[in-house]
Amino acid sequence: MKRLWNRYKDNILIIQESYRVAGLCVKYYGGFRVRAFLKALRFTWETKMRPMEALEYGAFSSGARQYSDYLSKRTCSVLQSRLNPQDWFWVTEDKGIFQSFCDANKIQTPKCLALLFRNSPGISSGRPVPATKSAWAEVISRLDLDKVVIKPCRHSYGRGLLVPLLREDRIEVNNIKFDSAQELANYMFDLPELTSWIVQERIQSHSALSEFSGTKHLQTMRIYTHVDKRGKIFIIDAFLKVIGGDAAIDNFQHGSLGNFIAPIDIESGQLESAITRSPDMLWYRFDVHPRTKRKFQEFTIPLWEHAKELVIKNAECFKPIRSLGWDVAITEDGPVVIETNMRWDPPNWNPETIYNVRKVLENPDSVFAK
Structure with a gap:
């Protein structure tokens, strides 16, 4: 009933x-x-x-x-749950647990500087951090804030992300100004829906990517991997999240931030025409970055082969999870895993990508690595 x-x-x-x-x-x-x-x-x-x-x-x-070319988030989640054990959900979806998992398996990620919890002790530099505002402030005051990023452990789509900047002895975070580390700590501690935070070193994109988009902010790739019936791992599809405006994050959010999606040719690492959505809900493709006037189809992801090796090698560590969406940054020193998700949204914005992804999700034991 x-x-x-x-x-x-x-x-x-x-x-x-x-x-x-x-x-x-x-x-x-x-x-x-x-x-x-x-x-x-x-x-x-x-x-x-x-x-x-x-x-x-x-x-x-x-x-x-046509209707059959779309995959709902609900259906995608059901298909993913048939491939990925739900008992492992927080291994990828909690950034603190994910960081510890990666450290234990020597997976390249940004260095963790602190884990802060509102309801229990955290850790920084190997020492416990009490669950108090003053203890959080002490940790924050020791950081070089221009070189860190602060993330909620259990939020997605870039929500709650803090990118602090020092401006004339004040801390500026997402257009909010704080006079001290204590004020920033109070702000973080008092956010009702966020009870845990991870502080990481701030990663810089490879200079070729920064020059292509004309931004200093981090731009990452989304790479989908799958474990076939024989246990072999392969890449299903990939795209670059391109910053198009002044946003500090590369999350797409259906184009609402002024960002784009540029599909990546898996074999060569070359970009295809970018995709975004207009304010009146119309999707369209274009060939030239509006800020730099660089052509997408003439740009190849630097160190692309290394990025492919990184996700294929480290997907082994996440077994029995079979379907993963990786966010990978390319730096001057090589590719770095920013996060991995066992529950990711269907990429309906591109018919080729959604076709490739859906084919594997619906027929996981009929598609094999080459």
């Missing part, structure tokens, strides 16, 4: 969401709301994709692909 009631409530929410999305479709694309409403309901029924999720992927625009 409870299951039926929950399904009923979910259906009501989908109807309400479809009606709101229909109004947005009329705003962005024109047409009639009733027709857009029925289209949203049908799309959700056939793909299991929420109406707002579908709108963000441009599924209701005139240039949308």
Whole structure:
């Protein structure tokens, strides 16, 4: 009975969401709301994709692909759960646990400078850090803040990321200014939904990547790996997260930050035309970076072969997890793993990428490494 009631409530929410999305479709694309409403309901029924999720992927625009070309986040999660043991979830999804796992397995990651917990002692330089604001402030005061990044252990999409900068004896973090390390510690400690933090050295992108996009901020690649039936590991697909504007992070977030996605040819490491979304929910491709005027198709990822070797070699350490999405940075000294996810969002923005990913997720024992 409870299951039926929950399904009923979910259906009501989908109807309400479809009606709101229909109004947005009329705003962005024109047409009639009733027709857009029925289209949203049908799309959700056939793909299991929420109406707002579908709108963000441009599924209701005139240039949308056929329904079967989209993979909902819900379906993707179900397929991933059949490949990846859920008991290992926090190995990749908690940045503190992930860091300890990588350190134990000698996987190249940014150096961990501190782990801070609100409800229990943390650690920094091998010494315990009490769960107090003053202890956190003491740790922060010893750091070279222009060379660190502070991340919530259990947030994703770059949410909660702190990139501190020293400006005239003040600490500036995401346009918030603090007069002291104690004020920054108080701010972090008092955020209600964030109870644990990891402090890492700040990684710099390879100069070739920085020059290509005209930014000093870190740009990473997403590389998908799969363990086939024989236990062999191979790369399914990859793309570069390109900073297009003044954002300090490279997260795509459907183009809302002004960033782009540039698919990578797996064999050569060469970029393809970039992809992004306009404010009116239209997806499009382009060949030239708007800031630097560099052509995407004339740029090859530096140290690409080393990056491929890095993920294939270290995917062995994560077995029995079979499906992983890696965020890898290319530095002057080589590739570095920023994070790895066993539950990653379907890349519906590119038909070729989603085809490759879906083929493996739906037929995990029928696709083999070369």
